[in-house]
Amino acid sequence: MENLAVTTIFIPLLGALLTLLAPKGSAKWVAQLFAGLATISVLALASSFHSSGVESVTYSILALDQIQLFGLTVDKISTLITAAVVVIGLLIAMFSLGYMSDGNREHPHEAAPRYYALLLAFIGAMAGLVLSSTILGQLLFFEVTGICSWALIGYYQSESSKKSALKALTITHVASIGLFIAAAMLLIETGTFELTALAQLSMESKTVVFLGILLAAWGKSAQLPLHVWLPDAMAAPTPISAYLHAASMVKVGVYIFARAILSAGEVPEIIGVVGVVGAIITMIYGFVMYLPQMDMKRLLAYSTITQLAYIFLALSLSVFGSSLALESGIAYIFNHAFAKTLFFLVAGALSYSCGTRMLPKLKGIVKGSPLLAVAFCVAALAITGVPPFNGFFSKFPLFVAGFELTSVHSWLMPILLLALVESVASFGWIMYWFGKSVIGEPSEAVSTMKPLPPVMSAVLVVLIIMSLCSSFIAANWIG
Structure with missing residues (x-):
């Protein structure tokens, strides 16, 4: 070894x-x-x-x-x-x-x-x-x-x-x-x-x-x-x-x-407190900042800041004695890597095919490229934590661990409720752009899009599969 x-x-x-x-x-x-x-x-x-x-x-x-x-x-x-x-x-x-x-x-x-x-x-x-x-x-x-x-x-x-x-x-x-x-x-x-x-x-x-x-x-x-x-x-x-x-x-x-x-x-509990507070502030800030974004990559950048805050939240909760929170944080690192890579590469594929990644210029992707439409959908559902995609199996145990800890650390309750609201709101906002960009009659950029090279399509297919399977790999590996 x-x-x-x-x-x-x-x-x-x-x-x-x-x-x-x-x-x-x-x-x-x-x-x-x-x-x-x-x-x-x-x-x-x-x-x-x-x-x-x-x-x-x-x-x-x-x-x-x-x-x-x-x-x-x-x-x-x-x-x-x-x-x-x-x-x-x-x-x-x-x-x-x-x-x-x-x-x-x-x-x-x-x-x-x-x-x-x-x-x-x-x-x-x-x-x-x-x-x-x-x-x-x-x-x-x-x-x-x-x-x-x-x-x-x-x-x-x-x-x-x-x-x-x-x-x-x-x-x-x-x-x-x-x-x-x-x-x-x-x-x-x-x-x-x-x-x-x-x-x-x-x-x-x-x-x-x-x-x-x-x-x-x-x-x-x-x-x-x-x-x-x-x-x-x-x-x-x-x-x-x-x-x-x-x-x-x-x-x-x-x-x-x-x-x-x-x-x-x-680990000193003060580290958990600092980590939790820093995570929830960053999480809310990241969500607010990606609301006005029209450039798909910048939206994903602020989404990444928010998702990383969830990982810090999980790891910081583990300081208070929750092994489930620690396992959730580790699994989150693994699962998010595949889901967010898929989302970024969808943006790259749209740039390659349509000549733009500006969301208002993209409409009717499903008619121009069913693969990109599926990849967009899977990535959106995975990073926002919708079952059966990998993000759910990271986020759900995080909330379970957090709410279990509130019986001893009651101050965690409002923080977890804020995180829950952010999770639902981010799902709504990402799906809003999914509806605007993927469904409907193709825009000019989409109607003239060129096909993806086979190697790019193959990579997207692998990441779609991993966005479904990575959580099971992580769970079995961590034990």
């Missing part, structure tokens, strides 16, 4: 280097090869872990004078999330074969080798962060993802995209100060960077460390007041928006928070 874990990280990083050196015409195929090999590796890792029968195993990679610097943890959570990150990375690389071409009506552009190289580097960095057993390892890959996202958001090299990329890099880098503080405190107090050492800290030290981790998590996962970079980051190519802002970069924050909770044993 150690070799497979290391391979899963380094195959995409090696592929990034080779892709960058490859001729322009060959780079995209080199990228497909290495994204495919990384997927085989991570699935082999998950299979090996499952067949081993162990609960968790940690491998030491680099130590200095008994101080553990870097290591890898293979357990149910890390294998589940790494599989999602790598598999979706492959799907994004495949989708890009069609999208990043001269046939794209909105952005006719043949991708440069650096596009695929940066995507592979991001896949490797995400795998490294998720599998890391030390806070120093998390910090290293945290910064690598920041650099890759800066380059990918600014890929088109327009003035607006470069400003958006710099904003994302600056805010997430400032947020990383919290992780630096947490790493320093952990080393000073325990003499190691191992995440399991969090359990050895006093409650006062844990509070400082967790506040640092929360700061970093809020920055990466676009929570108030560090959210402002995410809507502007939609300047990136749409497949990149799908990967960074549905499956990978924004999941860094919630993952490091979840991993800290899993490692720390008892």
Whole structure:
């Protein structure tokens, strides 16, 4: 398993280097090869872990004078999330074969080798962060993802995209100060960077460390007041928006928070209070902000901010002793990655076919492309938590856990009721745009839409299936 874990990280990083050196015409195929090999590796890792029968195993990679610097943890959570990150990375690389071409009506552009190289580097960095057993390892890959996202958001090299990329890099880098503080405190107090050492800290030290981790998590996962970079980051190519802002970069924050909770044993209740309050404020703000959006990608950006707040809410509720809330938060990370990736790629497919992703210009999609209509519907129902789609099986246990906790923590009741109202309202608003865009006589943009390349259609079909099935995978895997 150690070799497979290391391979899963380094195959995409090696592929990034080779892709960058490859001729322009060959780079995209080199990228497909290495994204495919990384997927085989991570699935082999998950299979090996499952067949081993162990609960968790940690491998030491680099130590200095008994101080553990870097290591890898293979357990149910890390294998589940790494599989999602790598598999979706492959799907994004495949989708890009069609999208990043001269046939794209909105952005006719043949991708440069650096596009695929940066995507592979991001896949490797995400795998490294998720599998890391030390806070120093998390910090290293945290910064690598920041650099890759800066380059990918600014890929088109327009003035607006470069400003958006710099904003994302600056805010997430400032947020990383919290992780630096947490790493320093952990080393000073325990003499190691191992995440399991969090359990050895006093409650006062844990509070400082967790506040640092929360700061970093809020920055990466676009929570108030560090959210402002995410809507502007939609300047990136749409497949990149799908990967960074549905499956990978924004999941860094919630993952490091979840991993800290899993490692720390008892967590100070003040962290749960801060997390819950921050989540509900961000949730309501995100909902209000996506109401006026006409650009489908910006609407999805604010929707992502709101959905991430649900994950923070679940993880913060787990601090009060609810294992169901923790499992809900982990499953939410996994399920939301597939559903929101599907929604972003629907926006990308509409851009490719119709030349626009502006919702008022899109009408009658079902007559122009039944596949896109089905994908739009499935994505909308999945992210708003309608059964039998995957979002329901993340959101429902969250509310069950939350309302169970109100018997002891009555102050949670109004917060959960607000979250419930937001959930219903977001369903109504998304379905409003579904009715306006999908049903009816085709608009001019839809009536002249061009067919999707088979590879783009195939990726949408896979994500539609996963939006139905991923919750069962997560439930069986987590146990």
